[in-house]
Amino acid sequence: MKKLIIFLFSLFLIFSFGGCKKTTKESIKIGAIFSVTGANAFLGEPEKNTATMLVEKFNQMYPDKKVELIVYDDEGDATKAQNFATKLIEEDGCVAIIGPTLSGTSLKILDLAKENKTPLISCAAAAAIVEPVNEREWIFKTAQSDKLTVTRLYKYISKNNIKNIAIITVSNGFGQSGKGFLESLAKDYGLTIVENQTFGAQDTDMKAQLTKIKSTKPDAIICWGTNPGPAYVVRNAKELGMSTPIYQSHGVGNQKYIDLAGDAIEGTYLVAGKLLVNESLPDTELQKSVLTQYTKEYQEKFGDMPSTFGGHAWDATNLVLNAIEKGVITGNTAEDKAKLRDFIENEKNFVGISGVYNFSKDDHNGLTEDAFSIIQVKNGKWNFVE
Numbered sequence: 001m002k003k004l005i006i007f008l009f010s011l012f013l014i015f016s017f018g019g020c021k022k023t024t025k026e027s028i029k030i031g032a033i034f035s036v037t038g039a040n041a042f043l044g045e046p047e048k049n050t051a052t053m054l055v056e057k058f059n060q061m062y063p064d065k066k067v068e069l070i071v072y073d074d075e076g077d078a079t080k081a082q083n084f085a086t087k088l089i090e091e092d093g094c095v096a097i098i099g100p101t102l103s104g105t106s107l108k109i110l111d112l113a114k115e116n117k118t119p120l121i122s123c124a125a126a127a128a129i130v131e132p133v134n135e136r137e138w139i140f141k142t143a144q145s146d147k148l149t150v151t152r153l154y155k156y157i158s159k160n161n162i163k164n165i166a167i168i169t170v171s172n173g174f175g176q177s178g179k180g181f182l183e184s185l186a187k188d189y190g191l192t193i194v195e196n197q198t199f200g201a202q203d204t205d206m207k208a209q210l211t212k213i214k215s216t217k218p219d220a221i222i223c224w225g226t227n228p229g230p231a232y233v234v235r236n237a238k239e240l241g242m243s244t245p246i247y248q249s250h251g252v253g254n255q256k257y258i259d260l261a262g263d264a265i266e267g268t269y270l271v272a273g274k275l276l277v278n279e280s281l282p283d284t285e286l287q288k289s290v291l292t293q294y295t296k297e298y299q300e301k302f303g304d305m306p307s308t309f310g311g312h313a314w315d316a317t318n319l320v321l322n323a324i325e326k327g328v329i330t331g332n333t334a335e336d337k338a339k340l341r342d343f344i345e346n347e348k349n350f351v352g353i354s355g356v357y358n359f360s361k362d363d364h365n366g367l368t369e370d371a372f373s374i375i376q377v378k379n380g381k382w383n384f385v386e
Contacts, residue, residue: 029095031085034071040101043309046313047313048073049298050314051313051316095336096337098123098316122139123312125145125250128177162191165193165220167223168213168223168233169223169224170224171199171200204232206236219244222247224251227256228260245267245269268377274372344359
């Protein structure tokens with residue numbers, strides 16, 4: 001009898017405790033689409049590196065939160081971006097999507113994000129990604145809008161006695177958007193566009209376009225694109241003996257521009273975020289500590305300097321991680337997605353790499369022209385102007 005009691009008690013213990021499997025908490029899944037390979041790898045690779053670094057760090061700090069980052073490489077192809085966005089939403093069950101890298105690929109997946117009520121935080125610049133906001137309620141972006149870039153640049157050159165300008169823009173989504181604002185805002189700053197040229201995204205010879213520009217004798221040339229094109233514009237200009245000041249957009253904010261352009265880059269200007277000139281910023285600058293920390297961590301992990309493009313991913317990733325850290329979202333449900341969308345839309349004074357964000361129901365980029373610096377290349381280095 002005693003043995004029977006012991007046996008039954010043992011069975012009780014087994015089924016009550018040993019038989020109960022410990023439930024595993026589901027990870028919070030963040031999707032990401034970057035152009036990691038292909039012609040735009042210099043944009044997408046630092047974005048992937050940055051997002052991966054941040055999620056690894058977060059999981060070390062908050063092991064009970066369990067965040068999983070799922071990254072796909074669209075190679076700069078809009079159709080691939082669309083397919084991967086579908087996969088992240090329907091198969092992987094992600095609570096949000098970070099990226100894509102490019103304006104064209106971002107615009108391609110807007111409807112998917114909207115239809116599936118999934119927050120999308122693009123790392124691209126075109127204002128049309130988040131405007132009009134009432135049609136983009138699930139869409140946000142962290143790259144400074146091209147409209148803000150043009151405004152900042154035009155304010156600077158107009159006060160420096162520049163009146164007649166020539167523009168040369170890349171013939172893709174980023175270039176077309178920038179061109180539109182360059183044209184529409186010129187008169188507001190007393191500027192006249194005397195020549196208007198374009199070039200292909202992979203073109204390496206723009207001498208024909210620059211020869212036409214040279215004949216109009218502009219006070220300045222504004223080039224709008226991402227490398228390699230803009231680097232060849234300054235190289236070709238030097239080969240033609242042109243001394244007209246050249247101003248670049250924030251699309252060239254990385255070391256690749258300097259490497260490709262060589263000594264032809266000397267004296268050229270660009271409008272970009274403050275990461276490139278962080279060391280020159282005063283200690284009172286609100287972004288200083290964040291920029292310094294990002295630079296240090298990226299260099300230590302990847303042995304390379306971070307770029308402004310990686311900075312866009314830093315901002316986008318941290319917007320989601322902040323919501324997770326604060327307990328706003330705890331899973332990947334429709335309710336979590338809605339809570340995340342509301343959290344980002346109401347985020348104020350978020351100090352990021354690309355600027356200080358103040359999102360609202362009317363502004364899903366959250367930045368002002370104060371996010372930019374005017375930078376000049378001197379002795380092959382970025383030099384803070386204002």
